[in-house]
Amino acid sequence: EPEVTQTPSHQVTQMGQEVILRCVPISNHLYFYWYRQILGQKVEFLVSFYNNEISEKSEIFDDQFSVERPDGSNFTLKIRSTKLEDSAMYFCASSEALPGQAYEQYFGPGTRLTVT
Amino acid sequence: QSVSQHNHHVILSEAASLELGCNYSYGGTVNLFWYVQYPGQHLQLLLKYFSGDPLVKGIKGFEAEFIKSKFSFNLRKPSVQWSDTAEYFCAVNEGRDDKIIFGKGTRLHILP
Numbered sequence: 001e002p003e004v005t006q007t008p009s010h011q012v013t014q015m016g017q018e019v020i021l022r023c024v025p026i027s028n029h030l031y032f033y034w035y036r037q038i039l040g041q042k043v044e045f046l047v048s049f050y051n052n053e054i055s056e057k058s059e060i061f062d063d064q065f066s067v068e069r070p071d072g073s074n075f076t077l078k079i080r081s082t083k084l085e086d087s088a089m090y091f092c093a094s095s096e097a098l099p100g101q102a103y104e105q106y107f108g109p110g111t112r113l114t115v116t
Numbered sequence: 117q118s119v120s121q122h123n124h125h126v127i128l129s130e131a132a133s134l135e136l137g138c139n140y141s142y143g144g145t146v147n148l149f150w151y152v153q154y155p156g157q158h159l160q161l162l163l164k165y166f167s168g169d170p171l172v173k174g175i176k177g178f179e180a181e182f183i184k185s186k187f188s189f190n191l192r193k194p195s196v197q198w199s200d201t202a203e204y205f206c207a208v209n210e211g212r213d214d215k216i217i218f219g220k221g222t223r224l225h226i227l228p
Contacts, residue, residue: 031214043159043205045215056214091159104149105216109158 002026004108006092012114013082021077021111023092030097031055032075033105034067036088043091049075050097082115089113117142119208121219128196129227136191136222138206147209148189149216150180154202162204165189176200198228 005024013019034046048055066078089112093105122137150162163174170182180191206219
């Protein structure tokens with residue numbers, strides 16, 4: 001069964017450094033998402049991406065964050081200057097785009113980001 | 117826009133029946149999900165409701181009932197197993213909105 005994959009599984013970085021989290025969505029999916037889960041809190045939506053542009057973003061997704069689909073398979077989340085409060089598990093998800101129909105999102109295993 | 121899960125931590129013995137409560141606050145069309153996260157694994161879809169029969173069956177013997185008048189989507193299983201130990205997340209997608217809104221999760225611990 002096709003899966004969403006994410007690399008690395010764990011990233012440790014110093015405050016102020018840039019990080020790039022990588023995701024490979026399921027190959028025939030067209031919608032891509034990033035979510036995060038701070039330890040002990042709920043999974044929160046960050047951003048959705050469709051047709052090479054941001055479709056929707058939350059208030060968490062400020063100017064420090066950016067997303068990109070640099071090639072036909074990868075989907076990346078960049079945090080420009082990490083803060084301690086960016087420490088969280090970051091989940092990538094993808095779904096088929098079915099206009100006018102509901103669709104489910106498939107989640108990757110997550111990248112645990114630790115900012116020191 | 118919120119999803120409330122009534123129980124944060126549930127402990128049951130094997131063969132006990134399970135019901136995990138979930139309520140959401142949105143009056144329009146919703147798509148409803150239960151996701152499960154087994155220890156050390158990623159979020160997996162347990163079951164979903166988009167439309168039609170409000171009683172939906174998912175994997176591993178789980179089912180959930182959508183009660184529109186109560187804004188609820190409770191998860192049930194008649195007889196739990198030790199392997200059901202996991203964290204369970206109720207989630208809502210509003211109409212054709214992109215994002216899924218998650219509840220805080222219920223940590224289920226099954227005693228062998």
